[in-house]
Amino acid sequence: METWQRNLWLLWFGVLVTSASFSIVVPFLPLFLLQLGMHQQVETWAGWLYSVTFLTGALSAPFWGSLADKYGRKPMIVRAGLSLCVLYLLTALVTNPYQLLAIRILQGVLAGFVPGSMALIATQTPESRVGYALSVLSTASAAGNILGPLLGGALARLFGYRWAFACAGLLVLLAALLVICFVKEEKFAPGQARSSVLDALQQALANRPLLLALGLTMLATFSIMTVEPVLTLYILELGGSMQNASLYAGLAFSLAGVASVLFAPRWGRWADKVGFRKVLVVGLLGGGLGYLAQVVVHDVWGFAALRFVYGAFFCAVFPALQGLVVESCSADFRGRAFGLSQTANQAGNTLGPLVGGYLGGAWGTHSVFWLTGSLLVLTGGLAAWAYGRVPVRLPAAPGPPSRRSS
Numbered sequence: 001m002e003t004w005q006r007n008l009w010l011l012w013f014g015v016l017v018t019s020a021s022f023s024i025v026v027p028f029l030p031l032f033l034l035q036l037g038m039h040q041q042v043e044t045w046a047g048w049l050y051s052v053t054f055l056t057g058a059l060s061a062p063f064w065g066s067l068a069d070k071y072g073r074k075p076m077i078v079r080a081g082l083s084l085c086v087l088y089l090l091t092a093l094v095t096n097p098y099q100l101l102a103i104r105i106l107q108g109v110l111a112g113f114v115p116g117s118m119a120l121i122a123t124q125t126p127e128s129r130v131g132y133a134l135s136v137l138s139t140a141s142a143a144g145n146i147l148g149p150l151l152g153g154a155l156a157r158l159f160g161y162r163w164a165f166a167c168a169g170l171l172v173l174l175a176a177l178l179v180i181c182f183v184k185e186e187k188f189a190p191g192q193a194r195s196s197v198l199d200a201l202q203q204a205l206a207n208r209p210l211l212l213a214l215g216l217t218m219l220a221t222f223s224i225m226t227v228e229p230v231l232t233l234y235i236l237e238l239g240g241s242m243q244n245a246s247l248y249a250g251l252a253f254s255l256a257g258v259a260s261v262l263f264a265p266r267w268g269r270w271a272d273k274v275g276f277r278k279v280l281v282v283g284l285l286g287g288g289l290g291y292l293a294q295v296v297v298h299d300v301w302g303f304a305a306l307r308f309v310y311g312a313f314f315c316a317v318f319p320a321l322q323g324l325v326v327e328s329c330s331a332d333f334r335g336r337a338f339g340l341s342q343t344a345n346q347a348g349n350t351l352g353p354l355v356g357g358y359l360g361g362a363w364g365t366h367s368v369f370w371l372t373g374s375l376l377v378l379t380g381g382l383a384a385w386a387y388g389r390v391p392v393r394l395p396a397a398p399g400p401p402s403r404r405s406s
Contacts, residue, residue, distance in 0.1 A: 008121060021169075062340055081173070221344070258311070259315060279316050289373070
């Protein structure tokens, strides 16, 4: 097995575990607040605990990306893994909600395992296999988001909430140790430019292809996150009982994730042949139409089937955007570029649920699905129009030529 392949599968496991650990608290975070003695404004506190990690992660990601270009991507992955392990273990020991909030803030600040892994794979994989490798790595994130809530719920039921956090910490520690022992970052060349967040922002603003990829990342993330607050309510409207609504909502989310695991590598191979631009446009348009189709169904099982179809298309989007980030900048800037991409992603994660929740309350849950589908279709149209006018920037540093994108 070649080095890039070993790196890919080791980091696949690491991203799986890290993504699962982030979502492991989903089933019981409000209940954990009750256990800590909070009995008022539990929903508000739970919302803050979810959102604050995304917010601080968005602010800190460019800084860690800048350090990755200076010191290497592997050290940043290890740093993030060990930090998360310690924070999860500390979470198991908290005694009040304020301690929990502080730890959730630090989780966002010290995160970086996933963007660091993406950057390492993008720089250590042969150019002809970058699309495939990034798509495979994206399946780990999708699988982790499926397994996390299931694992968290099971651990909390069997051993209690605190042991669930402790187990998440130990799993992330295992991933970090595998990276330390077996992942190799070969021929790393530190960036020559001054390693600062301001410098990274200035270079990104001057790089039209990169700026476009970052903008599309935020738009795509914002679009799909608008439906998060209303999905369970929508299933209730379709006829699901109060007792089964959470189960059906979990099934709907899981089917989209299962489709991602099955189809993402196929999109990656196609991207290596025809370019990331075409794959991005098809994924956005297919995902948008899949969302719009969900509005017209009137039963839970038809809705779940359309969620699978949506997932089969939309799983092409983020690996394609990551591939376009790779194509738009030189190898010594990719750590910073992926840090900025993480910031764009987290900004969408933060704003999407706020807008979706407000719109659902004001205009009904159907309006949120119309919004999400329409935004994805419009984003696909914008991508097709903009990439017809914006050339791909070839890497400035010596190295293998960048693959042409159609």
